[in-house]
Amino acid sequence: MEIPVIDLAPYLEFSDSGKQVLDPQLKCLCSEVSRTLRETGALLVNDPRCTAQDNDLFIDMMEKYFEMPDDFKRLQERPHLHYQVGVTPEGVEVPRSLVDEEIQEKLKAMPIEFQPSAPTGPDPKWRYMWRVGPRPSNTRFKELNSEPVIPEGFPEWKDTMNSWGHKMISAIEAVAEMAAIGFGLQKDAFTSLMKQGPHLLGPTGSDLRHHGQVGTVFAGYHYDLNFLTIHGRSRFPGLNIWLRNGQKMEVKVPLGCLLIQTGKQIEWLTAGDCIAGMHEVVVTNRTIDAIKLATAQNRSLWRVSSTLFAHIASDAVLKPLGHFEESPLACNYPPMCAGEFVEQELAVINLKGSNGDL
Numbered sequence: 001m002e003i004p005v006i007d008l009a010p011y012l013e014f015s016d017s018g019k020q021v022l023d024p025q026l027k028c029l030c031s032e033v034s035r036t037l038r039e040t041g042a043l044l045v046n047d048p049r050c051t052a053q054d055n056d057l058f059i060d061m062m063e064k065y066f067e068m069p070d071d072f073k074r075l076q077e078r079p080h081l082h083y084q085v086g087v088t089p090e091g092v093e094v095p096r097s098l099v100d101e102e103i104q105e106k107l108k109a110m111p112i113e114f115q116p117s118a119p120t121g122p123d124p125k126w127r128y129m130w131r132v133g134p135r136p137s138n139t140r141f142k143e144l145n146s147e148p149v150i151p152e153g154f155p156e157w158k159d160t161m162n163s164w165g166h167k168m169i170s171a172i173e174a175v176a177e178m179a180a181i182g183f184g185l186q187k188d189a190f191t192s193l194m195k196q197g198p199h200l201l202g203p204t205g206s207d208l209r210h211h212g213q214v215g216t217v218f219a220g221y222h223y224d225l226n227f228l229t230i231h232g233r234s235r236f237p238g239l240n241i242w243l244r245n246g247q248k249m250e251v252k253v254p255l256g257c258l259l260i261q262t263g264k265q266i267e268w269l270t271a272g273d274c275i276a277g278m279h280e281v282v283v284t285n286r287t288i289d290a291i292k293l294a295t296a297q298n299r300s301l302w303r304v305s306s307t308l309f310a311h312i313a314s315d316a317v318l319k320p321l322g323h324f325e326e327s328p329l330a331c332n333y334p335p336m337c338a339g340e341f342v343e344q345e346l347a348v349i350n351l352k353g354s355n356g357d358l
Helices: 009-017 024-040 052-066 070-076 101-109 157-182 264-269 285-296 322-326 338-348
Strands: 005-007 042-046 086-088 126-131 204-207 217-222 228-232 239-242 248-250 258-262 279-282 302-305 307-310
Touching: 005 024, 009 024, 009 157, 024 042, 024 157, 042 157, 052 126, 052 157, 052 204, 052 228, 052 302, 070 086, 157 228, 157 258, 157 307, 204 217, 264 338
Parallel strands: 005 042
Antiparallel strands: 042 258, 086 126, 126 204, 204 302, 217 279, 228 258, 228 307, 239 248, 239 279
């Protein structure tokens, strides 16, 4: 099964026109968005506001940063702030499949050909955390009042991070509106809950010079606890996802496209009609081919993922929306503040204050 590429341009034109009524063709497109998210947990989109050049500019800067010596990068490390800002070194993030017995039992029951690669310890990847968008002045879930961390020698850092982050948030908002329509909800059912959410731009960096062997697990089998996750195209493949039917699938992101994945919060809001997508990042034969090409072209061998975690606002209530309230599964998704939900999820793996990647 191939994940379809959804062109957001027609919907964006409709939004900008001020029209209130969708034509049948756009309704069909919205239905395809919700159906694809439901069946695959992932979606490929083409957003004219997010170009391949934007993605390249961002990845170029992050490659330059991750190539810096470890001692330099650790100057941006803030462990006392639970890595909410700045850099997280490799060997800190632990995949949930290592500590969650329920997930481990499910893995054993999978057909061998669909089983994920088995991580042997914490993920060997670096990550940089950068907050995107405004935060509420009054909240029950106060984030640490820390300043953003900007590494020396990168004058373009703030503008590049904010520009790419805001563009990806805009793409998420368009997809969230289309998905809501496709699910039979009000257009703003999701986006109204996202306002002032704790959105995080969290690009990862994996050193393929030292960890470039087939089977190396950069991100162990996990789901994301947030609403939707979005990535630009990586220069090195390696992402596997699991479809709702349990089938394992390697994702191929076309040039200029963005990949969106479902998180646990959208599962809550749809009473499990759309479940959080399981995924992993592992070195494959296709990764090796990309390494050989990059080496021949004298390019960086750091695998950068331009990942952004879009969240429901911490003080908003997570509960099945609209007709999903009548679902027989709704009882599995009791109402709770999104901030409380995030704290509970993070407590499972003892990472309170970390990012949305479990």
